[in-house]
Amino acid sequence: MSFMNKAGTKATLVLKPGREKSLLRLHPWVFSGAIAMVKGEPQSGETVAVRASDGRFLAWAACSPSSQIRAKVWSFIEQEVPHEALLRERVKRAVARRGNFPGNVTTNAMRLVHAEADGLPGLIADRYDDVLVVQITSAGAERWRDVLVDALYVASGCRQIYERSDADVRALEGLPARVGSLVGAPPDGPVIIGEHGLKYRVDIVAGQKTGFFLDQRDNRALVGELARDRDVLNCFCYTGGFTLSALHGGARSVMSVDSSGAALELARGNVALNGLEHGLEHGLDTARAEWVDADVFRHLRELRTQGRNFDLIVLDPPKFAPTSKDVERAARGYKDINLNALKLLRPGGLLATFSCSSGVSADLFQKIVAGAGADAEMSCSIVRRFFAAADHPVLLEFPEGEYLKGLLLQRN
Numbered sequence: 001m002s003f004m005n006k007a008g009t010k011a012t013l014v015l016k017p018g019r020e021k022s023l024l025r026l027h028p029w030v031f032s033g034a035i036a037m038v039k040g041e042p043q044s045g046e047t048v049a050v051r052a053s054d055g056r057f058l059a060w061a062a063c064s065p066s067s068q069i070r071a072k073v074w075s076f077i078e079q080e081v082p083h084e085a086l087l088r089e090r091v092k093r094a095v096a097r098r099g100n101f102p103g104n105v106t107t108n109a110m111r112l113v114h115a116e117a118d119g120l121p122g123l124i125a126d127r128y129d130d131v132l133v134v135q136i137t138s139a140g141a142e143r144w145r146d147v148l149v150d151a152l153y154v155a156s157g158c159r160q161i162y163e164r165s166d167a168d169v170r171a172l173e174g175l176p177a178r179v180g181s182l183v184g185a186p187p188d189g190p191v192i193i194g195e196h197g198l199k200y201r202v203d204i205v206a207g208q209k210t211g212f213f214l215d216q217r218d219n220r221a222l223v224g225e226l227a228r229d230r231d232v233l234n235c236f237c238y239t240g241g242f243t244l245s246a247l248h249g250g251a252r253s254v255m256s257v258d259s260s261g262a263a264l265e266l267a268r269g270n271v272a273l274n275g276l277e278h279g280l281e282h283g284l285d286t287a288r289a290e291w292v293d294a295d296v297f298r299h300l301r302e303l304r305t306q307g308r309n310f311d312l313i314v315l316d317p318p319k320f321a322p323t324s325k326d327v328e329r330a331a332r333g334y335k336d337i338n339l340n341a342l343k344l345l346r347p348g349g350l351l352a353t354f355s356c357s358s359g360v361s362a363d364l365f366q367k368i369v370a371g372a373g374a375d376a377e378m379s380c381s382i383v384r385r386f387f388a389a390a391d392h393p394v395l396l397e398f399p400e401g402e403y404l405k406g407l408l409l410q411r412n
Contacts, residue, residue: 011040011048011063013071020052023059026397028073028116030061035070044174045143047074047082062121062140066174072121072138084147087120091151094118101390109193109202111214111391112156116398122173125152126210128191128202132158133210134182136165139173149182160184164210179205190266192273196221198244199273201266208238208318215388215404216241216316216354222384222408223314223352224249230311233257233303233344235296235337240267242314242352244274247284251312257292257299264291297333300340312350313341321359330357331368338372342380345411354386354406362405369407384408 015023019034030050042048042063050059050071057078061071074082094113101110112132113125122138132152136142153161161183170177180186190201195217204211224245232246237256246254258264268291274284292299296317315337321330338353345351355365362385373380386406388394394401 011038011042011046013038013042013048013050013061013063015050015052015058017053020056020058023050023073023076026076026395028059028061028121028395028398029069029400030059030071030073032068032070045139045141047140062138062143064139064173067139067172072116072140074119074121074140082144084144087144087147088151088154090119091148092155094120095152095155098391106197107193107195107217109195109212109214111389113152114392114401116401117393117395120148123148124210125156126212126214127156127158128193128204128211130158131160131162131187131191131204132156133204134161134163134165135167135210136163136178137167137169137173139175142173142175153183158183160187162187162204164204167209196224196245196248198248200239200241200244200270201273202239203266206262207266213238213241213316215356215392217389219352219354219386219389219406220245222386223312226350226352227251227254227312230350231255231309233310233313233341235300235313235315235341236317237267237314238263238316240270242316243267243289244270244284246312246314247271247288248274251288253288253290255290255292255310257294257296259293259295261293264293267291297336297340300337300344304340304343308344309346310344310349311346313345313352315341315351315353317354317356319357320355321357324359326357327359327364330360331364334360334365334368335372335375338369339376342373342376342378342409342411345378347411349411350383351380351409351411352386352406353409354404356404358400358403360405361399362402365405366407369409373409379412380409381412382407383410 014037016036046063048063059073060075061073109128111126122141124135126133166177190203202211220241227246228250232251232254234242234256237258243256275286320333321327388404
């Protein structure tokens, strides 16, 4: 059976012998090194058939000639050729799934589409109240952008859609950055969201990722529960997510450190937004918050020199390893901050340490942290493992999707 793809061609990627195994296990990526031959001249984002060396059909995928990930799979079913109705249905289904996810009653901000996990590789859609922020990171999603954006508008009911397709990964796909309003007027300021009884101002235009780290929602709540009567150190605090949670949970004090003055200003504003001076019954005591504009690596060492100690430390750094080639450098960075943080922990103290680097697996991250503990000559127990919130699901057959991982350690 022969099918025309969206561009009206019949381009095919033929794999080398034995390289079909990952696709047979439903892994959605095809790397350039697995390809023996390209039939036709597929353009960026064009749908191609992927076949084994013996001619067996394996998948329909979007071709990305500029990337080492040469194709990302739309469907493993030969009769399910990617087309507009199929993609619209996937968007609709993804949004509907979030209606039944845990936590949706405690927030008005949620990830509605999570790329491969929703059968839509390269498409991220985050809802902040009535504003939807879209990030398109693959050639295939870029080719279908108009259909996908319209489907999101219909399924989400949001009155505004803003694009933040400025992630570095677009360059790997041969795509330029794109930022701006897609539906409605551009935001005239931060969007206010609610989460677990707290309010946050989210800068969707200039903030990191799509403006806020929605994946840490459940982990922020847990840190809040652990913070009562503790002195807390929040490193790489960004706009204060863990800071607000700790204060809300009854922390004795919270020192928040970040190298971005703009992020610290927004964090201060978020604490004030929930502060006692606003007349809130359970408002945050802003006097318990200390803000430090500094490089975290350097400041951790300075705190050790000062003889400071804490009961609870949060390490939530930015992505140290965007790709596998950055892993060695990232490992050094993770070990450095974890070693110095452990040295600042009081006996019985807790360290909540995270990695959002997709190139660093959960196993490798634990080994790095264990190495830091050994060098610090400190015994710790793993109390809990951290993951992304439920609106960021992970496909069993696509472990690379589990980018956020973390450990809650207690000093013995």
